[in-house]
Amino acid sequence: MSEETELSSQEKLDRQHMARAIEIAAKGSYHTYPNPLVGCVIARGDLVLAEGYHKQFGGLHAEREAFAALDPKQSLDGASLYVNLEPCAHHGQTPPCIDAVLQSGIKRVVVAQRDPNPKVDGRSLEQLTKNGVELVTGVLEKEARELNVAFNKFMMTTRPFVIAKWAMSLDGKIAARGGDSKWITGEDARHRVHEIRGHCDAIVVGIGTALKDNPRLTRRGVEGRDPARVVVDSTARIPEELGLVATARDHQTFLVTTNLADPDRLKRLRSLGVNVIKVxxxxxxxxxxxxLDQFGRRGWQRILVEGGGALLGSFFAHDLVDRVHCFIAPKIIGGDKAPSPAGGTGVSAVSDALLCSPMKTEALGQDVLLTTDIHEW
Ligand SMILES: NC(=O)c1ccc[n+]([C@@H]2O[C@H](COP(=O)([O-])OP(=O)(O)OC[C@H]3O[C@@H](n4cnc5c(N)ncnc54)[C@H](OP(=O)(O)O)[C@@H]3O)[C@@H](O)[C@H]2O)c1
Incomplete structure (x- = not known):
């Protein structure tokens, strides 16, 4: 018997309405930040009475949007409220949603995921049960968690969700032996990279990549946010003529450096519009x-580390990567000197390798994108 046929009719209904809540929550993408994506459905049986989602930061939360869409004459007898994230319990830009839920008199609430925000963290769930509301939790929790994966990690750790991304040939090379890497993958794959960038607060590269590739590191040709550009450069050896510095006034640009950098050099870079983060x-x-701690203090919830091998190797060695996006092109570059995605020392036995979740695949023209998670949030 399949999982679906084993479900009761109530469980099937709960999943159906929660799936819709998650679907509409996603419509707030790019606009609710730094708030999470939340959708809400009010239904009796199969019949949807009202729905709403958090449309933009500062705007009504999903539950209040749904109540606003409800016919005021509509009785809530026998109705359930579905929401992918626990209703908020605190005053933010708007009053607590839990008050609106309790005042509505609705007697059944279905929540996919507890809110990891320390200001909430189960408080609203407690209030619901204390007030005699039937509470069902965990419906489509995996899907709900994925929707707000970066928010979840940030709330739990005050650090951003880290995505490692690279493009490689079929034989696992991210550049040819001389360092040339343009272009390993085709246009569809590169377009997908811009979509991923549009969900991030920052794109991070090592100084090796900045020097070799002179990248723009901007989001182009797709909707989304404009991530900050970050170069990791211990001694601030980045040249002033490099595109990233020359365009620092047009696109937010950061140099992550250390006390090993010459203060005059940092002053000069600042005068050119580069923000300096000392770590x-x-x-x-x-x-x-x-x-990563400093990125968290800036409120960055999601960063994309685009290489190269040395920087990615350090992230993997410290087990700091949450998700990997690996683009593979049907090409063989070959050669002992051509770099691979994760440099550094690596592990000495396969049994010590970092374990990743089963991979998802996406065909992109001739290339494929493999996505896998190392940590779940
Ligand atoms: N195919 C792809 O997806 C892709 C993506 C990116 C790059 N690439 C290729 O990769 C090559 C560049 O890679 P790379 O490995 O030479 O350079 P990289 O990883 O971009 O930069 C390495 C440099 O970053 C600095 N750094 C500072 N702190 C570090 C830390 N904790 N760990 C590691 N590095 C740190 C170091 O220079 P300092 O000591 O001076 O600070 C180090 O030499 C180029 O050929 C580029 O085309 C390919």
Whole structure:
């Protein structure tokens, strides 16, 4: 018997309405930040009475949108309220949603995921049960968690969700032996990278990549947010003529560096519009743990580390990557000297390798995108 046929009719209904709540929540993408994506459905049986989602930061929350859409003459007898994230319990830009839910008199609430925000963290769920509301939790929780995965991690750790991304040939090379990497993948794959960038607060590269590729690191040709550009450069050796510095006034640009950098040089870079973040050093290089803490303090919830191999190797060595997007092109570059995605020392036995979740695949023209998670939030 399949999982679906084993479900009771109530469970099937709960999943159906929660799936809709998650679907409409996603419509707030790019606009609710730094708030999470939340959708709400009020239904009796199969019949949807009202729905709403958090449309933009500062605007009504999903539950209040749904109540506003409800016919005031509509009785809520026998109705359930579905919401993908626990209603808020605190005064933010708007009053607590839990008050609106309790005042409505609705007697059954279905929540997919508890809100990890320390200001909420189960308080609204408690209030619901205390007030005699039937509470069902965990319906489509996996899907709901994925929707707000970066928010979840940020709330739990005050650090951003870290995505590692690279493009490689079929034989696992991210550049040819001389360092040339333009272009390994085709246009569809590169378009997908811009979509991913549009969900991020920052794109991070090592100084090796900045020097070799002179990248723009901007989001182009797709809707989304404009991530900050970050170069990790322990001694501030980035040249003033490099595109990233020359365009620092047009696109937010950060240099992550250490006390090893010459203060005059940093002053000069600041005068050109580059923001400087000083972090601790580990060995002679940027301490990646301290860097993530500092990103968290800026409120960055999601960052995209685009390489190269040395920087990604450090992230993997410290087990700091949450998700990997690996684009593979049907090409063989070959050669012992051509770099691979995760540099550094690596592990000495396969049994010590970082374990990732089963991979999802996406065909992009001739290329494929493999996505896998190392940590779940
Ligand atoms: N195919 C792809 O997806 C892709 C993506 C990106 C790059 N690439 C290719 O990769 C090559 C560049 O890679 P790369 O490995 O030479 O350079 P990288 O990883 O971009 O930069 C490495 C440099 O970053 C600095 N750094 C500071 N702190 C660090 C830390 N904790 N860990 C590691 N590095 C740190 C170091 O220089 P300092 O000590 O001076 O600070 C280090 O030499 C180029 O050929 C580029 O085309 C390919």
């Amino acid at each position: 601790a050093f580990e060995g002679q290089r940027v301490d990646v743990n301290d860097m």
